[in-house]
Amino acid sequence: MGTNHRPEAVKRAPPAAQAPGHGPYSPVIEVTPGRIVVISGQAGVGPDGKTVGADIRTQARITIENCAMQLRNAGCTLADVFKVNVYMTDLNDWPAFNEVYAEMMPHPLPVRTAVETRLLRDFVVEIELWAVKP
Template sequence: MTSLAHLRNPWDGADADRAEIWEMLVRRDIEAYVEADWERVADDFDGGSFIAVDGAASTDPDAWRLGYPGLEEYRERWLHGAAQDVARALDPAADFAAATFLDGIELERDRALVHKRFDGPLRLQDGDVETLAWRTIYLCRRIDERWRIVGFVGFLPPRPAPAPAKRVPAGAAQHVTAGPYSPVLEVDPRRTVVISGQAAIAPDGALIGTTVREQARATLENCRAQLQTAGLDLADVFKVNVYLTDLAEWESFNEVYRELMPAPLPVRTAIGCQLLPGLLVEVELWAAAAVVA
């Protein structure tokens, strides 16, 4: 009998209801499916009220259909799919476990709305790989002192990948002596993050480094840390302003910048100026997060 006892229930000891729902929809569901053992999960359903909608891999609700008007129809589909997947998959228990996510459990009294996602590879015995990529929204109720599934909207398509927040437009070009920057970027402004100028200063206020290369690295890492507080990284940056006390050190800065800043490179401006005592470089930047359409 397949056991996934090694999987960690994220709600254990924190929320008994959510922990019970996770056990039902993740661990027990996978263990039963890879054994094609319906009896193992039969009591997880409320047969008298069960109904399920087939989302037909479509984002258009008009395409959804009453796929399973009762539990018996779903049981037949479940057993057929389990037998097929077990017969052809290399390690179905491991792959389904790795690809299963509960993205949210909303509770209100004895009702629950649960978002489940499959996102990962299913390795086949013939060497091929299929992609598990669909979503299910479960409706659950607490009946006779336990949580049960009363219905779902299933076989929904995966979330669309977010469109890039920045791109270099076709035909953009610049002179042959240009440094590591883009001449122009198109930017989606719906979620813009701006950080104040950063320098090579540690959290305790101590200066980091005595050369432009040392300070450039520390400064850009400080920029990265600030962006990460907003869920972004250097790859999301579209505009950079660099301030140097000595523009003759521009290439020294660029050596570090090329190493740390991913493509497509941000647009950029460099300015020679006086900075606070001990500082050789300061950087401010703007970033934009990708947004799902």
């Protein structure tokens, strides 16, 4: 019987970290030095290369799943992520995005930045992640 023991956490939110009224992110994260893994921006693309969904919730879920897959390829999980950059075509979709994000991202939540911009194809969200390898 094997165990999935993970080494001691390499990221943590300092005890005094707080941001009044903030969303699903940490205002500050401390990362133990180690190997950094960065993935290129991911979007809601299925295995066939076609965009999955047109709404923010569907694309956010597929995009985060694609991010998790890329992290697995590098020996990491979403729990190892310490920095997230989110690019969206419409920041009015931010509350709906946050619902999906909060459901899928483990604690302590990474620090995060969001920007409204035009994106390639018919994407409504693109996500870039930085992780520290355990």
